[in-house]
Amino acid sequence: MSRHYLIGRGEQLSSAIDAIKGGGGSKEPVYTFEESQERLRPELHAAVQGLTTDKRLAPNDVHVMQFVLHPAFIAKSYHPSTLINSAGLSVVGSKPIRVRTDDQPDASERYTSSLLVAGTRGSFRNLDVMLSREDPPDGDGNRIGQITRIERISGYSLADxxxxxxxxxxxxxxxxxxxxxxxxxxxxxxxxxxxxxxxxxxxxxxxxxxxxxxxxxxxxxxxxxxxxxxxxxxxxxxxxPRLKLEPIGDGVTRQVGRPTRLPDRDPEIREPPAVAVFDGGIPESNPLTSWIGSYVKANPDAADVPQYTSHGLAVCSALLFGNLNLQQPPLHTRITAVRVLDDDTRLDDPLNLYKTLGNIETVLEAQRFAYVNLSLGPDTPIEDDEVSAWTSVLDDILSSSDTLLSVAVGNNGELDDASGNNRIEPPGDAVNALCVGAADSEGPYWERAPYSAVGPGRSPGIVKPDILAFGGADGDEFQVVAPGATPVAVGMKGTSFAAPNALRQAIRIREICGSAISPLAAKTLLIHSAESQDSLAKKEIGWGRVPSDATSIVTTEDGSAMIIYQGKIRPGKYVRARIPIPTGLNGGYVTLSATFSFKCKVDPQSPDVYTRSALEITFRPNMDRHKPKKQYPNTGSFFTSKGTSGLYSTEEESRKDQGKWETVLHNRRRYRSTTLVRPVFDIHYNAREMGSSSNDSDDLEYALAITIDAPKTPQLHQLILDQYKQLVTLEPILGISGGLA
Incomplete structure (x- = not known):
């Protein structure tokens, strides 16, 4: 059976299209204006009465209150910004919250947003005056009419x-x-x-x-x-929080070292990508000298710490060679070891968390790396209503850089589940990074390693970890090199090794296919190819375990073809991406697998609406089929499903069930081949800022991987190339065996 390489230039099948009219529109208020007056004015009075009179506690007499939105009005188009601004108030952030609403007192609690609204005491009184008018406003779009979208008003207390x-x-x-x-x-x-x-x-x-x-x-x-x-x-x-350097600490084993032979150093590829490991540095005596191109000390005035350099060396080994037991081809790219931990960031220093993050920020902003690994972070599980400094700083840097950052999600997976202490640790919740947990095996039967932290992440960012990679297990430890000039392998376990083990596959994709594959496309392909198991929950394994052989990620067998799209789209615009289903299929079923991913700006002050961008995807399986009197071809479910409210789901349902505002969308579906006639994905870029409309004008870069499986058509790959001349096979610059082609 033949193997076929990844097909590139899928973006040549994409084109801009006119805006598509949606099925939304104005929504009937849940409460009348009079009901809102009766409900909210007493709450506003009580909140104003509770404001501090101590001038030292309120700069320029500015205070903060909470305005909880009714769950039916959390979409950005219903944001009560006109009401808030007209009263002289300002939204400074928001939080996720679950409430039982007054219109459905017997129903269960529902997800919504609590807006943190700042203003002077006089501004909050202005709002009260606006609410006191006896004549109701004209229409829900009226500024004071937006009060009907608010469920409750309260202060922002010390307990909060x-x-x-x-x-x-x-x-x-x-x-x-x-x-x-x-x-x-x-x-x-x-x-x-x-x-x-x-x-x-x-x-x-x-x-x-x-x-x-x-x-x-x-x-x-x-x-x-x-x-x-x-x-x-x-x-x-x-x-x-304390800084945790994995695998230093509980849940990690170290075996007696055994002599090992490292792979031969192959010639570098042309124009190799810049690759870095941000960790504890490397010891002076180590066997990786020929693979490490440079050694950067973020704080050159500080001294090495042996505990840190041993960990840094082990992570570099995992990135370069993977598990030494497997004897995989090494990277052809020399790497940079960046020391961000030193004797100025000791583990017993309560400020080491800030000093270390400062080192990381300094180097990332001064040097450009295409691929970076980070196997350390705060020793605390993520919180739904707050974003860690580590996550927000790194997401902000990554949003505007062409860097793929792999992050270890933490080794706290065996802690208490009910309290959430086993949940992923920052920055394992970063939406612009590749967040990696550990699998317990590289064989066909695997699951999450018990020590590996579990999800979910916040919404957006709900599927975390993104993927798993082997990180070692009891009796089957991950083999890495130990300090010393002579290569000695030692066994360890931890997500510290799973993260670089996954990243090395992304770098191998780049080495095999060349610079035509961006770091974002490499991340997309890792998620796209991840091996999932229906019996394992997403909070355990994310999208699945990444294959340990990069060639299997970028090749398909007879009857299958994979296409990569790398494009850009402007806010509010639409792009139509054709799916290259060729004519001449031999009948039967066709399975489509698709993965979108992108990076975006974030709002850490609003974790419930953290991402500022969304790609809303509409699948049209048959461009010749229209409903009577309908302008556009029929849609079919792919990433989304119909909401309980009818054809157009509510924003609440989208957040919970459909991945709206997520930076990764992934799914696979099976169709009769006769039902797919010139199928397309219509892509709409939706932008927001703190849950409201945005004036952002920056292009959004995205990557899309599509695999078409048509088992009854073994010549599928060639049929696509013959009928879609814009596409090309990304011929490898590295052979399957890992040598130079």
């Missing part, structure tokens, strides 16, 4: 801000809203003055700013920190 998470209870991480300077010009200065008056140490030079949030390390007595948290624009306070 304090997070009891594991960590250092002397040092805390405080998150401050960076309020509009016209609204609260003294926000930061007044905060620092109050902290000084309370005797609280603030490391204001060691901070991170992402979007409209400021992350600050603080230290002080518990009572004083609670008082500081009452400052009106403080969003959250939690004990400072």
């Amino acid at each position: 801000k304090l997070h009891e998470t594991p960590g250092d209870h002397q040092w805390h991480e405080l998150v401050l809203h960076r309020v509009n300077e016209h609204l609260a010009p003294d926000n930061l200065n007044d905060f620092l003055v109050l902290a000084g008056d309370l005797g609280i140490e603030v490391e204001d030079q060691l901070n991170f700013q992402t979007a409209d949030l400021l992350y600050l390390p603080i230290r002080g007595d518990e009572a004083d920190i609670r008082h500081l948290a009452e400052y009106s624009t403080v969003r959250a306070v939690r004990p400072m």
Whole structure:
């Protein structure tokens, strides 16, 4: 049986099309204006009454309240921004929340958004005056008429801000809203003055700013920190998480080393990609000298730490060779070892989390790498209502760089499930990264390694980890090289090795197919090819286990063909991507598998609407089939299903069930070959900012992988190339065996 290489230039089958009219429109209010007056004015009065009168706690007399949206009105087109702005108020963020609504008091709680709204005491009173009018507004689009979309109003209390998470209870991480300077010009200065008056140490030079949030390390007595948290624009306070360097710690084994022979160093490919490992550096004496092109120390004034360099060497080994037991071809690309951990970031230093992230940020912004591995991070599970500084900083950098970052999701998988302590750790929830968990085997029978952290991520970003790769198991440890000039293999286990093991397959794809494959396309192909198991939940394995042989990712057998599309789309625009189903199929069934992925800007102050971009995909299986009097060909389910409300599902259903606003969409479906007539995906780029409309004008880069399986047509690959002249086979620059072609 023949094998066929990946078909490229799928974007040549795509073209811009006119906007497609949707089936949405205005929605009937759940409450009348009079009902909203009766329900919300007492809540607003109580919230205003509860505002602090201590001027030290409210910069420029600015306070923050919560406006909870009714679940029927969480779509961006229903955002009550006109009402909020007309009262002189400003949305500074939001949180996910589940509520039981007044219109359905006996129903179960439903998912919605709680808007964090800032304004002066006078502005909140302005809103009350607007609500006091006796004549109802004209239409739901009227600014005050938007009040009918709000379910409840309340203050933002101390209890909402304090997070009891594991960590250092002397040092805390405080998150401050960076309020509009016209609204609260003294926000930061007044905060620092109050902290000084309370005797609280603030490391204001060691901070991170992402979007409209400021992350600050603080230290002080518990009572004083609670008082500081009452400052009106403080969003959250939690004990400072510890930095965890896997596999240092529980759940990891180390065997007695055994001599090993490393693969021969093959010639480098032409124009190799820039590859880096961000970790603890490498020891002076190591057997990887010929594979490591450069050694970068983020803090050149600090000294090495043997514990860290041993870990960094092991991760470099996993990236270069995979599990040494398998004797796979090594990378043809020399890598850069970047030391971000040193004696200035000791594990017993409560500020090492910030220092290490600062090192990572400095190097990522100074140097361009196409592929980067990160096998360390905060030792704390993610939270649904807050985004870690690690996640928000890295997502922000990745949103505008052509870098594929693989991240280890954590080794806390055997902790308590009910409390969520076994959930993925930051930045394993990053939507612009490839977040990797560990599988317990490289054989045909596998599952999540018990130590590997579980999902889900937040919504959006719900499918986490993205994929699994082998990371070692009891009795079948992951073999890596140990320090020393002579190659010695030692066995370890941890997601620290699963992450580079997965990334090496992405780099191998690039080495085999050449620069025609972008890092984003390589990520798409990893997810597209992941081996799933119906018996295992997505929160355990994500999209599945990545194959351990990169050639199987970029090749198909007779009766199958895979096409990669790499395109761009402007906000609000539509692109039609043709699926190259050739004429001359020999009947039977056709299975389509498709994976979209993209990177986008994020709003860390609004974790419930974290991603600013969505690709809304409409599948049209037969371009010749229309319903009577309908302008467009019929649609078919592919990534989505019809909502319970009818043909057009609600935003709530889309968030929960259909992956709207997710950065990865993946599915496969089976069709009779006769039902597929010039099928297409219509792609619409939808943009938002903090849940409302966006003025973003940047193009969105996306990648799409499609596999067509038609078992009764063994010549499928050639039929596609013959009938779609725009497409080309991406002939390998590396042979199947791993040598230079």
